[in-house]
Amino acid sequence: MKHYLDAIYDVTVAFEGTVDDKGQRKEAPSMVEFLCKECPKIHIHVARIDRKDVPEERAPLRRWLHERFEIKDKLLIEFYDSLDPERRNRFPGESVNSKLSLKKTVPSLLLLGGLTAGMLVTEAGRRLYVKTWVCGTLLGCLWVSVRA
Numbered sequence: 001m002k003h004y005l006d007a008i009y010d011v012t013v014a015f016e017g018t019v020d021d022k023g024q025r026k027e028a029p030s031m032v033e034f035l036c037k038e039c040p041k042i043h044i045h046v047a048r049i050d051r052k053d054v055p056e057e058r059a060p061l062r063r064w065l066h067e068r069f070e071i072k073d074k075l076l077i078e079f080y081d082s083l084d085p086e087r088r089n090r091f092p093g094e095s096v097n098s099k100l101s102l103k104k105t106v107p108s109l110l111l112l113g114g115l116t117a118g119m120l121v122t123e124a125g126r127r128l129y130v131k132t133w134v135c136g137t138l139l140g141c142l143w144v145s146v147r148a
Contacts, residue, residue, distance in 0.1 A: 004147075008049045012072050014079045016041040016089050025080065045075055045091040 017040050018026045029039035055061045075091060082088040119125035 006051055008051070008054060010047040010049055010068055010072075012045040012047075012075050012091070014043045014045075014076060014089075014091070015039050016043060019080055041089075043079065043089070043091055045093075047071075 015028050015034075017038075018028060020026055033039060034042070055064050078087060079089065079091060116129075119129045
């Protein structure tokens with residue numbers, strides 16, 4: 001895909017509140033646990049890597065990938081186990097808090113839910129829904145294989 005991309009984005013995700021009182025890591029929360037606010041925050045660290053900085057040959061690429069995962073490990077160790085309380089539960093660099101308000105999410109939910117429910121109420125709508133799902137999946141796979 002190197003001819004189609006100008007950069008790679010290295011994303012590291014950490015969940016706040018996954019360390020118990022004894023300092024032991026708990027499992028990451030499930031989607032249900034997250035949506036029920038059992039996980040207070042998700043922290044996402046994004047690093048943009050220019051395509052020219054990615055090795056093209058196999059051996060250097062393997063070494064580069066290994067180094068990327070070492071960087072991720074250091075980020076996560078610092079996030080969860082930092083001795084400095086100011087640095088714990090934080091990634092380095094500039095931080096941006098992003099809260100989703102009901103004003104931003106409810107209209108999309110109502111529109112998508114209404115369209116889906118409208119299709120599923122009638123037999124013709126259900127057939128169209130299934131055909132769209134199947135054909136869309138097949139056409140998507142065909143498109144990806146043609147573009148590759």
